[in-house]
Amino acid sequence: MTIITRFAPSPNGSLHLGHALSAIVAHDRAKADGGRFLLRIEDIDGGRSRPELAAEFRADLAWLGLEWEEVRAQSTRIAHYDAAAEELKAQGLLYPCDCTRAQILAADPVIGPEGPIYPGTCREKHIDPHNCDGPVAWRLDVAQANRKTGPLIWEDELAGPQTARPEMLGDVVLLRKDPDTPASYHLAATLDDAADGINMVTRGMDLFSATHVHRLLQALLGLPVPRWHHHSLLLDEQGRKLAKRRHSPSLADRRLAGEDGRALAAALRAGQLPTGISCSK
Structure with a gap:
């Protein structure tokens, strides 16, 4: 079976190291088996979505040395x-x-x-x-x-x-109530993964519990059932998951400052984390 994974960021803020780890895990899991690594932009977050960030994401992934195929953005899938x-x-x-x-x-x-x-x-x-x-x-x-x-x-x-x-x-x-954000993550991600042929869903451990709901939706809607790979999370100095809302340092800032993205990716693969960053158990 050809492994097909995906990285599916939302353009409501810049990517950070946690996103880099998630993208690398998905990329490497697919490439190790000669599979496919897909990029899907999850852009139905109402007024918070910023289209210009999709270009920034692509630049970040290329800077990390990743190769991908891009599929349809969520905003094209409302029907x-x-x-x-x-x-x-x-x-x-x-x-x-x-x-x-x-x-x-x-x-x-x-x-x-x-x-x-x-x-x-x-x-x-x-x-x-x-x-x-x-x-x-x-x-x-x-x-x-x-x-x-x-x-x-x-x-x-x-x-x-x-x-x-x-x-x-x-x-x-x-x-959802908000017509600008019509479908919840649970419905949209489950349908998108099926439509894109994803058979290995790689994502952080913070979404482990959501998978129970996604498996139920797959059964109700007659969708194929992938396997999952929930990886560890990167944590800040307070032991909190890195998050856009806490203004975790962005990949774009590191890239524009001249940092070596491929070296950063290699360090993340080796578990060599920047000062102040730890990995969840």
């Missing part, structure tokens, strides 16, 4: 997401939700792997999405979906076989 959502609605597995973040937090929700778990407030409210005070999100009824599919298994290349437990994340949003 695909809508069609999949309609299919799930027809199965009776999505319900509209008009709850705000403040209302969810006020309900004292259980905290799951990705934060507060939605308490199911709107599940039985039978909201008419065409006759309500504002926009609605559409959530997946995970309990009903689990009954429909039965037990599911997925496999991580490092952690081994896993039993899917999407209920850990609760009834996740698949279609």
Whole structure:
């Protein structure tokens, strides 16, 4: 089997060392088996997406010495997401939700792997999405979906076989309230990986729990099931994951300052990290 991996950054901020590691892991995993490494720009993050950053990303990857094939950006796939959502609605597995973040937090929700778990407030409210005070999100009824599919298994290349437990994340949003950000990460990434023929999903351990939901969506929508490879994360001096929102030093700044990108990539491969950066267990 030809290994096909991908790197799928969002153009809402510059890439940092954590992104470099993720791209290198995906690139090297594919190239080691004579496979294909794809670049997909995930640009449906509403007004936060900055088209000019896609060119910056390409320059960063070339600076690191990576070779890739670029596939369609997410912004060209909206109709695909809508069609999949309609299919799930027809199965009776999505319900509209008009709850705000403040209302969810006020309900004292259980905290799951990705934060507060939605308490199911709107599940039985039978909201008419065409006759309500504002926009609605559409959530997946995970309990009903689990009954429909039965037990599911997925496999991580490092952690081994896993039993899917999407209920850990609760009834996740698949279609957002904001029309500028129509599909959630869970729906868009799952559909995109299937459309692009990805058979080895490489990404950081921070997305390990999301895979339980993605495996459920694959079963519900009749999509092929890849293997996964969740790699370690790079951490800052406070032990936090490197993040755009914390203004982690960018690859573009390093590149423009004249740093050797191929040497940096070699150091990351060897686990030789810059001062103040560590790797999660």
